[in-house]
Amino acid sequence: MRWAPRLLAVGAVAAAPWLISALGWRPSYLLQLAGLLPILIVAALSETIIAGFGGQVSVGQAGFMAVGAYTTGLLAGSAAWPWVASIGAGVLASIAVAALVGVPALRLRGPYFVMASLAFGGIAYVVATNWIEVTGGPGGLRNLAPPAFERVGLHPDVGVFYMLWIAGFGTVGLVAWFRDTPLGRSLLAVREDELAAAAVGVHVALVKSLSFMMSGAIAGLAGALLPLFVGLVTPDAFSINQSLLILTQVLIGGIDRIRGAIVGTVLLLVVGELLRDFAEFQLLIYGLVMLGVILFFPRGLVGELLARRPARARMAG
Amino acid sequence: MLAQVALNGVIVGSIYALVALGFVVVYRSVAMFNFAQTEYYTLGGMLFATLLVVGGVPFLVALVLTVAVGVAVGVLCERLAFRRLLLAQAQPVNLIIASIALAIVLRSIILLAWGPDARRVPSLGDDPIRLAELLITPQQAFIVAATVLAVAAVALFLHRTRLGLALRATASNRMVAGLMGVPLTSVLALSFGLSAGLGALGGILVAPILLAQFSMGQAILVKAFAAAILGGLASIPGVIVGGLVVGLAENVAGAYLSSAYKDVVAFAVLLLVLAARPAGILGGRVDDKV
Numbered sequence: 285m286r287w288a289p290r291l292l293a294v295g296a297v298a299a300a301p302w303l304i305s306a307l308g309w310r311p312s313y314l315l316q317l318a319g320l321l322p323i324l325i326v327a328a329l330s331e332t333i334i335a336g337f338g339g340q341v342s343v344g345q346a347g348f349m350a351v352g353a354y355t356t357g358l359l360a361g362s363a364a365w366p367w368v369a370s371i372g373a374g375v376l377a378s379i380a381v382a383a384l385v386g387v388p389a390l391r392l393r394g395p396y397f398v399m400a401s402l403a404f405g406g407i408a409y410v411v412a413t414n415w416i417e418v419t420g421g422p423g424g425l426r427n428l429a430p431p432a433f434e435r436v437g438l439h440p441d442v443g444v445f446y447m448l449w450i451a452g453f454g455t456v457g458l459v460a461w462f463r464d465t466p467l468g469r470s471l472l473a474v475r476e477d478e479l480a481a482a483a484v485g486v487h488v489a490l491v492k493s494l495s496f497m498m499s500g501a502i503a504g505l506a507g508a509l510l511p512l513f514v515g516l517v518t519p520d521a522f523s524i525n526q527s528l529l530i531l532t533q534v535l536i537g538g539i540d541r542i543r544g545a546i547v548g549t550v551l552l553l554v555v556g557e558l559l560r561d562f563a564e565f566q567l568l569i570y571g572l573v574m575l576g577v578i579l580f581f582p583r584g585l586v587g588e589l590l591a592r593r594p595a596r597a598r599m600a601g
Numbered sequence: 602m603l604a605q606v607a608l609n610g611v612i613v614g615s616i617y618a619l620v621a622l623g624f625v626v627v628y629r630s631v632a633m634f635n636f637a638q639t640e641y642y643t644l645g646g647m648l649f650a651t652l653l654v655v656g657g658v659p660f661l662v663a664l665v666l667t668v669a670v671g672v673a674v675g676v677l678c679e680r681l682a683f684r685r686l687l688l689a690q691a692q693p694v695n696l697i698i699a700s701i702a703l704a705i706v707l708r709s710i711i712l713l714a715w716g717p718d719a720r721r722v723p724s725l726g727d728d729p730i731r732l733a734e735l736l737i738t739p740q741q742a743f744i745v746a747a748t749v750l751a752v753a754a755v756a757l758f759l760h761r762t763r764l765g766l767a768l769r770a771t772a773s774n775r776m777v778a779g780l781m782g783v784p785l786t787s788v789l790a791l792s793f794g795l796s797a798g799l800g801a802l803g804g805i806l807v808a809p810i811l812l813a814q815f816s817m818g819q820a821i822l823v824k825a826f827a828a829a830i831l832g833g834l835a836s837i838p839g840v841i842v843g844g845l846v847v848g849l850a851e852n853v854a855g856a857y858l859s860s861a862y863k864d865v866v867a868f869a870v871l872l873l874v875l876a877a878r879p880a881g882i883l884g885g886r887v888d889d890k891v
Contacts, residue, residue: 335694339694341694341697341698341701343701385872387876391875391876392875394634394693394694394697395633395634395636395693395697396830396875398634398636398697398701399634399823399826399827399830399871399875400871400872400875402822402823403823403827403868403869403871403872404868404872406823406864406865406868407865407868407869407872410861410862410864410865410868411865414861414862524819528701528705531698531701535698564712564713565709565713567705567708567709567712568705568706568709568710568713570705571702571703571704571705571706571708571709572702572706574698574701574702574705575682575699575702575703575706578686578695578698578699578702579682579685579686579699582691582695
């Protein structure tokens with residue numbers, strides 16, 4: 285366990301709002317980006333669990349995000365629940381949906397699972413766009429007020445920023461803990477060889493469904509954080525492209541590593557912002573990067589770097 | 602009313618079957634799913650629209666040219682995106698990701714080249730012919746006829762030629778097939794080219810009735826896949842039945858339930874089939890027999 289980089293990360297995030305305003309260069313834009321980062325990391329970690337630890341590529345994570353986002357948006361908006369409770373309910377709703385979808389998903393492998401996840405994401409998107417009485421249709425849910433941080437003397441943007449990062453750090457910790465639980469280790473065993481895992485007593489179906497719910501919960505959390513962050517929920521945030529983006533993030537960094545998800549997300553966010561003027565080329569570049577990574581560095585950037593470190597350093601790390 | 606809805610279902614379903622057949626051809630030679638398959642369908646629709654409308658090329662020439670370009674693009678994509686992984690016996694998950702990435706690349710290129718607007722494509726005729734109680738336009742009749750021809754040709758090729766046998770042997774075991782003298786690289790090029798050509802043909806047929814647009818492939822992906830799965834992946838009659846079932850299900854649901862949720866029906870059919878019968882309606886075990 286190396287605590288120094290973690291403390292550094294927490295310190296950097298805690299100081300970020302002041303650093304950004306001290307810097308004085310487009311402060312609201314920078315704070316926006318820095319607040320978006322934990323949401324994207326949480327979304328990426330949901331894919332790390334299912335695709336990295338579980339070996340099942342999902343292109344429907346945006347569907348779980350939609351469930352979390354709409355549940356939270358409805359509760360925090362028209363039902364006027366407190367934000368933390370709304371977000372919790374959003375996560376619970378996505379766990380419930382994951383349990384439901386998990387019934388067919390349990391039996392599926394490889395391309396079948398990919399398609400099932402795609403179908404699920406597609407259904408979520410169509411429902412979000414067409415169930416106007418509940419979701420508000422293409423216009424979505426709007427004008428969601430952030431928590432009253434003024435009462436504790438914080439600017440709402442800064443308060444929300446901290447809430448997002450608490451969720452982000454919490455999720456990183458949760459996923460790291462999950463990987464080392466018996467459940468997480470069983471999942472890795474199932475990924476390597478389902479038959480062998482079953483032979484040594486792993487309850488394959490249970491492990492798969494619990495992990496699927498875990499992944500759904502985390503994707504749901506990422507979605508639930510969105511209305512807190514932007515104050516609205518619209519269907520286009522949950523299109524198939526969002527799911528593909530999540531997959532690209534974890535793939536670039538390294539699909540089966542927490543650090544991979546973080547590095548990939550940061551890289552993609554920065555590159556995406558730099559290429560903002562070339563928005564029409566953005567998806568093309570992501571696709572080419574994905575293809576290049578899978579052809580030449582299938583372990584991702586982090587995996588590749590770790591593999592090149594001398595063996596002794598790796599043992600120590 | 603129901604009979605007319607069913608006929609429309611059959612017409613759309615035959616397009617699904619055609620695209621699904623492209624999935625099956627690749628699946629039968631390399632046992633992988635090419636998620637970029639429906640982008641060849643988009644390419645077919647867009648290129649055909651341009652040749653016909655902008656280029657003023659005669660109908661049949663445009664059709665042949667478009668299918669030829671589709672085949673060439675399919676061969677090129679296999680070479681650039683898949684061969685390295687296929688020859689290295691890469692993990693299936695990497696092949697899946699590579700094909701997803703390829704789909705993104707192709708879709709982006711099509712979007713950059715043609716822009717986001719839908720294009721109208723002249724059809725062979727929109728004045729319906731009365732067949733008993735049913736109405737069918739010449740274009741719709743052409744869709745069904747062309748699909749039947751293409752499917753029959755592919756079936757003959759796979760089961761009656763040495764090259765078809767080589768394709769099926771490669772699916773069974775790539776390495777052993779190679780040792781037995783099957784020219785691996787040409788088999789790979791052939792199956793990816795053939796499947797891309799089928800996709801492009803699907804796009805050509807559908808463009809006059811549904812408009813050609815960069816997103817048309819993404820819209821059909823789940824449905825064509827559902828058709829392929831329903832048919833059990835390995836069998837050609839199965840694919841046809843699968844395509845028809847999906848086409849019928851969504852048209853009946855669209856007519857009697859809600860047209861907004863028409864697409865959801867296809868997705869739900871897929872999820873249900875995956876849950877209940879992962880090997881398809883007609884499929885037994887998917888693997889093994891060459």
